[in-house]
Structures are given as structure tokens and as C-alpha cells.
Amino acid sequence: MIDALGIPQSLLLLGGASDIALAIAQRYLTHRPLRIVLVGRPSRRLAEAVIDLEAAGATVQTVAFDAAQPADHPAVVEQIFAGGDIDVAVVAFGVLGEHPVAALDHREAVALAQVNYVGAVSVGVLLARRLRAQGHGAIVALSSVAGERARRVNFVYGSSKAGLDAFYTGLGYWLEGSGVRVVVVRPGQVRTRMTAGLREQPLTTTPEAVAEVVVRAVWAGRRQVWVPGRLRPVMVVLRHLPGPLFRRLGR
Numbered sequence: 706m707i708d709a710l711g712i713p714q715s716l717l718l719l720g721g722a723s724d725i726a727l728a729i730a731q732r733y734l735t736h737r738p739l740r741i742v743l744v745g746r747p748s749r750r751l752a753e754a755v756i757d758l759e760a761a762g763a764t765v766q767t768v769a770f771d772a773a774q775p776a777d778h779p780a781v782v783e784q785i786f787a788g789g790d791i792d793v794a795v796v797a798f799g800v801l802g803e804h805p806v807a808a809l810d811h812r813e814a815v816a817l818a819q820v821n822y823v824g825a826v827s828v829g830v831l832l833a834r835r836l837r838a839q840g841h842g843a844i845v846a847l848s849s850v851a852g853e854r855a856r857r858v859n860f861v862y863g864s865s866k867a868g869l870d871a872f873y874t875g876l877g878y879w880l881e882g883s884g885v886r887v888v889v890v891r892p893g894q895v896r897t898r899m900t901a902g903l904r905e906q907p908l909t910t911t912p913e914a915v916a917e918v919v920v921r922a923v924w925a926g927r928r929q930v931w932v933p934g935r936l937r938p939v940m941v942v943l944r945h946l947p948g949p950l951f952r953r954l955g956r
Contacts (some may be wrong), residue, residue, distance in 0.1 A: 706792060706841060711924025712736045713792030713843075717785060719770065719828055720798030721745040724897040725847060727754055727913035729795055731761060732920050738762040742785050745798065772798045772824030773816065777826040782831040793923060794832050795845045796825055796873075801899050802862050814861050821865035826872050833876055836885040843923050844887045846873035850936055852890070877928055888922045890915065892932040908933055 707713045716727040716733060721743030730741055741763045745751050755765045766788060770781050802817040829844070836842035851859055852866030869877065870889055877887030894909040915932045922930045931937040 706790075706876060706889060707843065707923070711885060711920065713739065715740040715742070715792045715826070716793035717742045717744065717791045717794040718865070719744045719794065719796050720772075721767070722748060722750040722754055723797040723847075724899075724912040725892075725895060725915050726795050726797035727757070727917050728916035729797075729845070730758055730763065732913070732916040733793075734761040734763055738764070740764045740766075740788070742766045742788065742791070744768045744770065744781065744785065770798075772820045772828075775823060778824075778827045778831055782828070782835060783798075786835055790839045791832075791836065791842060793845060794836070795841045795846050795847070795919075796828060796832075798824065799847070799865075801897075802859075808861060817861055818865050818868075821862070822868040822872075825869045829872060829876055833880060833885065837880060837883045840884045842885050844873070844885070845919055845923065846870075846887065846889050848873070848889050848891045850891050850893050850931065874929070886926055886928075888919070888927055889929045890919055890922070890932065891936070893936050895932075908936055 710860055712733060714784070716730055716739050718730060718741065720726055722745050730739070739762075741758055743751060743754060743758075743765060744767070747769055750768060758765050768781060768784050770897060771777065799821045800817055802813060808814070814938050825846070829846070830875065831846055846869060848870040849863070851863040852870045855863045868892070873889050877889070880887060892910060892915050894906040895915060896909060896911050910932050918930050918932045926931040
């Protein structure tokens with residue numbers, strides 16, 4: 706269960722090698738030891754994450770997972786919940802894709818959408834059913850401001866995040882009254898392995914800053930949060946800019 710301070714006893718990280726997901730885990734571990742389920746493709750990064758989290762006081766279980774294989778997801782979720790209830794589930798997997806390749810290559814575009822949107826919907830439905838049955842919990846879905854209005858430079862990625870955002874926002878409404886809540890997190894650019902080498906944008910943030918906002922949002926029962934918070938009014942303006950002006954800014 707999540708206590709009065711918003712701290713869970715168990716944490717699920719789907720995309721367990723994600724820099725943001727691991728920062729969320731480390732932030733929670735500053736409060737108490739946790740049972741953590743790391744879900745992702747077996748890799749050296751995932752193995753290193755287990756060592757780091759155990760050193761911080763966690764009991765860690767790993768489960769193999771491929772976001773692009775939704776037919777396997779029901780069995781994966783069965784394995785996750787075999788160890789007991791999950792208090793907070795973080796949906797953190799995703800791929801950025803390579804622009805402009807994704808704009809022109811059929812296989813690349815479909816693969817990106819399969820992971821970022823189809824995979825997220827697949828696990829979201831399964832998690833909602835499980836958490837609703839246990840009567841408590843929170844789902845944290847890592848969206849992006851890139852999904853709020855498609856830009857020329859990354860519209861395939863942005864469209865996949867727009868779909869994820871809409872799905873988890875609606876899922877939160879559907880779960881009202883069940884004891885389960887959904888938090889949609891909309892960061893700007895975050896300094897992670899995935900964005901290494903990209904030109905840094907204004908209001909770029911860190912995994913630790915995102916983690917801090919997530920922990921506070923779960924405690925407060927928020928539906929949507931932006932990281933940093935100053936992005937919210939910025940995105941309101943950008944959503945209403947005339948098309949020709951927005952296209953020039955979005956190159």
C-alpha cells in the first residue's frame with residue numbers, strides 16, 4: 706500500500722533500464738526499502754541497475770519483457786504480480802527513433818509506434834485490470850511535451866506520445882472510484898542516454914528532477930504534470946500558435 710506520505714512498499718518499473726525510471730526508484734528509496742520489479746530486455750544496464758538498487762536497500766526481481774511483443778504481455782504481467790501487489794507501476798519504456806529516417810522508412814515508423822504506443826496500451830490495459838482487482842495503486846505513464854503538438858523534426862515520435870498520453874489520460878478517468886489513479890508525466894527534453902548527442906533545448910531537465918515531480922504527484926493525486934512546471938504555460942502558447950509560425954519554430 707501507499708502510505709500517508711505517498712511512499713509505496715512495492716514499485717514496478719516497465720523499462721527497468723530507463724534513466725528516469727531508475728531515478729524514481731532511487732528517490733523512493735531515500736524514504737524506505739522497497740520491493741522493486743525491474744521489467745525489460747536482459748542487458749548489462751539492467752544487471753547494473755539491480756546492483757545499484759540493492760545497494761540502496763531494495764529487494765529486486767527482474768522480469769524479461771519486450772514492448773514490441775504484446776502477445777507475450779499477459780504472461781509477463783502474471784509473472785510480475787505472482788510476487789504480490791504492486792503499489793506504483795511506472796510505464797517508462799520507449800524509443801526516440803531516428804529522424805528523418807522514421808518519417809520515410811515504413812519499418813522504422815511502425816516499429817516506433819509499436820513500442821511507444823501499442824506496447825504502452827497493451828501493458829496499460831493489463832495493469833489497470835490487475836490494480837483494479839487489488840483495489841489500490843497508481844500508474845505513472847511517461848509521456849512527453851512532444852505529443853502536445855507535432856513538430857516537423859520528430860512528428861513520428863510525437864504522434865506515438867500523443868497516443869500514449871490520450872490513452873493513459875482516459876484510463877485515469879475510467880479508473881475513477883476504483884482506488885487506482887493514473888499520473889501522466891509530460892517532460893520536456895531530459896538528459897538521458899536516449900537523448901545523448903542531441904542539441905539541448907530550452908528548459909531541458911534531468912532524470913532526478915522528473916523523479917522528484919513524480920513522487921510529489923503520486924502523493925498529491927495529480928492527473929497530469931509537466932517537468933519543469935514552466936513548460937505548462939509554454940505549451941499552452943505553442944498549442945495556439947498559427948500553423949505557419951509554429952512550423953518555423955518546429956524545424
